[in-house]
Amino acid sequence: MKVRALYRPEVVAGSPDESLADAASRMQYQEIGSLTVLEHGRLVGILTERDLARALADGVDPMETAVKAYMTEEPVTVTLEADAASVAATMLDLGVRHLPVVDAGQVIGMVSSRDLLSLEAWNAIGVS
Numbered sequence: 001m002k003v004r005a006l007y008r009p010e011v012v013a014g015s016p017d018e019s020l021a022d023a024a025s026r027m028q029y030q031e032i033g034s035l036t037v038l039e040h041g042r043l044v045g046i047l048t049e050r051d052l053a054r055a056l057a058d059g060v061d062p063m064e065t066a067v068k069a070y071m072t073e074e075p076v077t078v079t080l081e082a083d084a085a086s087v088a089a090t091m092l093d094l095g096v097r098h099l100p101v102v103d104a105g106q107v108i109g110m111v112s113s114r115d116l117l118s119l120e121a122w123n124a125i126g127v128s
Contacts, residue, residue, distance in 0.1 A: 003087060004080040006118070007101045007111040013038045014047060016068035020060070023067050024052050033114075034098035036107050037071050043107050045071035048098055077102045078111060088116045 013036045014023045027035055027049070037045035051070040055062060060069070077100045078087050091097065097113040 001084045002080065003078055003082045003084060003101055003111050006084060006115045007080070007109045008115065009109040011036060011107050011109060013107070014067055015039065016044055016071065017066050020047075020052060020055055020062040020065050020067060020070065023047055024062065027052075032110075033112065034110060035067075036100050036110070037067055038107070041106075043075070043077070043100060043102070045073045046075040046098065046100060047071045048096075050097075072096075075100060077107075079103065080108075084116060087111060088113075091116070 010030075012026060012030045012032055014026065016037050016039055023035055027033070027047075034046055034048040036043060037047055045068070047067050047070065051072070052062075055065060055070045076090065076094060076096075078090070080101060080103055087099065091099065091113055099111050100107050101109040101111055
C-alpha cells in the first residue's frame with residue numbers, strides 16, 4: 001500500500017520564530033501530534049509532542065522560547081508513492097512517529113505511526 005492511501009492531507013504549520021506555547025496551543029486545538037515548520041513556504045523543520053516534552057523537561061519558558069530551538073531541522077520526508085512498509089521501517093530506523101508528505105517539493109500532509117498501525121490493524125482483521 002502507498003502513503004497516498006493513508007496519510008492525513010492536512011498541513012498544520014508553524015513558524016520557526018513563533019513561541020512553543022503558540023505552537024502547542026495550535027497542536028492541541030487541531031488534535032495533532034506534530035506540526036510542520038515552514039519558512040517562506042519551505043519546510044525547515046517539524047515540531048512534535050516529544051520536542052515539547054523535552055522543552056518542558058529542560059525548564060524553558062514556552063512563552064519566550066521559539067519553535068526553532070526545539071524543532072527537528074530538515075526532517076526526512078516521504079512521497080505519496082512511498083510504500084507503507086518502507087515508511088514504517090524508516091520511522092523505526094529514525095525513532096520518529098511522524099513524517100511530512102511532500103509532492104512537487106511542497107508539504108501536503110503528514111503520515112504518522114498511528115496511520116500505519118491503523119492500516120495494520122485493518123489488515124489483521126481482513127479488511128482492506
